[in-house]
Amino acid sequence: MGLNTIFSYIFWNELEPSPGVWDWNGIRGMNDIAAWYQAVQDAGLQAVLRPGGYICGERDWGGMPAWLSQIQNLTVRSNNPQFLEHSDYYFGNLSQQISKYQVSQGGPILLAQVENEYGQYGSDHAYTAALSALIAKHFNLLQYTNDGGSQTQFPNGPVHGVLAEIDGDPYQGFATRKNNISDPTEMGPNLDGEYYFNQKELAKWLTTWGSNSLYPTVSGIGYNNSAIVAGASWILNQASSFSLYMFHGGTNFAFSNGGLNFGQLEAVTPSYDYGAPLDESGRPRELYWELRSAIANYTGKTPNIVQTLPMSNISDVPLRPVAALLEESSDTIKSDSPINMEQLGQSYGYILYRYQAPYGANISGQLHPGDGPRDRVLVYVNGNKQGVIDATYYPPQNVTIQIVGGDVLELLVENQGRVDYSSPLLDQRKGIIGDVYIGSNLVSPWTIQSYPVPTPPQSLIGKGTNHLPIITVSANSTPVWYKGNFKLDGGVAGTAAADTFLSISGGIKGVLYVNGYNLGKYWTVGPAQSQYVPGAWLREDNEIIVLELEPQVDKELVASGSSERVWYNNPDPDCVNCKSANPNP
Structure with missing residues (x-):
């Protein structure tokens, strides 16, 4: 396109999944930060480091590790000794990996961002100054802050000695910056650090789950490309810079998505593509070509075009029920x-709370799971689903139950993504916080089991469906694992031509895995009805494994692949007399 610099968030929670435990490889090298900056340098580009620890980005808890919630007296995003101590340790370990890629050592990294849009969250300049000092301790880089360009947000963000920049609307933002910055140490060229495609030109920004949640289309309908290009051209005419957010509309694979909460949880879908010049699969949209032409007017040149390969379609793949989730053996407490989930050393997935009523008991009433659903509670009595209590529903559903002596009450709680933006960010523990009541009756004691399910059970991987027992699914069943297999042409497998968008029909809600890779969650309510599968993850012989949380006795699960992402909404079968998600976050 003619751009020269890549702005990259670094996800602390991916690199330090447990305190002091570092993963610099990740899935297929996704955590190899050093290799990333080497690739940037090899391509002749520059880079900007955005290390956080808080980065937002609609990632789980804004990229902060879930285990921080278990550190006594720690408060995130604050001038808190414990938070700064762990941030210091994180920056130090990150520096060991990438210090040689700083521009001062001949590398491509030009700048480091301090925090992320802090002015939209708080105004504690002592905190941002302390964070800036920690970055300076470990990196020899010019620093900048990046804050919303409104008068209510921007003044809260700047730090003495740090270049103050804006994001969002450049017309308003550059004017606000000019009117507010008088400290010479904060002055410098204008930069729109996140030039969005969701201003007046876009009907919807990021996508959250819900039967009435809006969504962008693959073709970009709802965008005014001319206004977006005009804004970029205006910035260049000011001898200023911009970073396109997002240039590539990527994917929150596995359980990495975050959430919003403005009075009600809104869980972000795996797709983070809301009209980027490069779509989720890395293929150009019309906006790519229009921006490319606009940039060429200023640079006088454009790079060579990379061939775009067609994507794959995959015929229907029947999925067979092969195992029950809650029958898997796991440690119990x-x-x-x-x-709560984090106390057990668990960050993502599901956690089960089991209670058996003593002889002679007869308890009935509305179920109250602690201080409320964190985030979605599937309620079972003797293995039969009684209802769902979900924080994304307005109002949350009430579930009334009755249990007598010998009955088993099970509460399976799903983490739907920690909030990464808005005031509830401070407390993002998952599971059940507080005691459980049925009516006014305290329910105790509990047997607790973790089901993080980052990958399917090893007993299911690598075995054809014909070599696994087919189990019977009953009405209102607990979650079930399904499996199917498909083949790809050998000349396509492992290449970008194998890219596809995989859909699941016949299911309600669950998790989708291909060849052991966790693609993320699906939910019939939409609007995302398919998940992106990189062709590099596909082989000639492939297996699809699905964890269906609400299996239907009269419906077969079927997977299929399409060359285009599918968007639409369905009614929510669990949301009766309520609304599923806020259509206007």
Whole structure:
């Protein structure tokens, strides 16, 4: 396109998944930060480091590790000794990996960002100054802050000695910056650090799950490309710079998505593509070509065009029920009161709370799971689903139950993504927080089991469906694992031509895995009805494994692949007399 610099978030939670435990490889090298900056340098580009620790980006808890919530007296995004201590340790370890890629050592990294849009969250300049000092301790880079360009947001962000920049609307933002910056150490060229495609030109920004949640289309309908190009050209005419957010509309694979909460949780879909010049699969849209032409007017040149390969379609793949989730053996913990997910060293997935009523018991009433659903509670009595309590529903559903002596109450709680933006960000523990009541009756004790399911059970991987027992699915069943297999042409497998968007029909809600890779969640409510599968993850012989949370006795699960992402909404079968998600975040 003619751009010269790549702005990259660094996800602390991916690199330090447990305190002091570092993963610099990740899935297929996704965490190899050094290799990333080497690739940037090899391509003749520059880079900007955006290390956080808080980065937002609609990632789980804004990229901060879930285990921070278990550090006594720690408060995130604050001038808090514990938070700064762990941030210091993180920056130090990151520096060891990438210090040689700083521009001062002949590398491509030009700048480091301090925090992320802090002016939209708080105004504690002592905190941002302390964070800036920690970055300076570990990196020899010019620093900048990046804050919203409104008068209510921008003044809260700048730090003495750090270049103050804006994001969002450049017309308003550059004017606000000019009117507010008087400290010479904060002055410098204008930069729109996140030039969005969601201003007046876009009907919808990021996509959240919900039967009435809006969504962008693959073709970009709802965008005014001419206004977007005009804004970029205006910035260049000011001898200023911009970073396109997003240039490539990527994917929150596995359980990496975050959430919003403006009074009600809104869980972000795996797709983070809301009209980027390069779509989720890395293929150009019309906006790519229009921006490319606009940039060429200023640079006088454009790079060579990379060939765009067609994507793959995959015929229907029947999926067979092969195992029950809650029958898997896992360590159990007994406790008088529920224990939250993070206390068990678990960050993502599901956690089960099981209670057996004593002889002679007869309890009935509305179920109250602690301080409320964190985030979605599937309620079972003796293995039969009684209802769902979900934080994304307005109002949350009430579930009334009755249990007598010997009955088993099970509460399977799903983490739908920690909030990464808005005030509830401070407390993002998942599971059940507090005691459980049925009516006014305290329910205790509990047996607790973790089901993080980052990958399918090893007993299911690498075996054809014909070599696994087919189990019977009953009405209102607990979650079930399904599996199917498909083949690809050998000349396509492993290449970009194998890229596809995989859909699941016949299911309600669950998780989709291909060849052991966790693609993320699906949900019939939409609007995302398919998940992106990189062709590099596909082989000639492939297996699809699905964890269906609400299996239907009269419906077969079927997977299929399409060359285009599918968007539409369906009614939510669990949301009765309520609304599923806020259509206007």
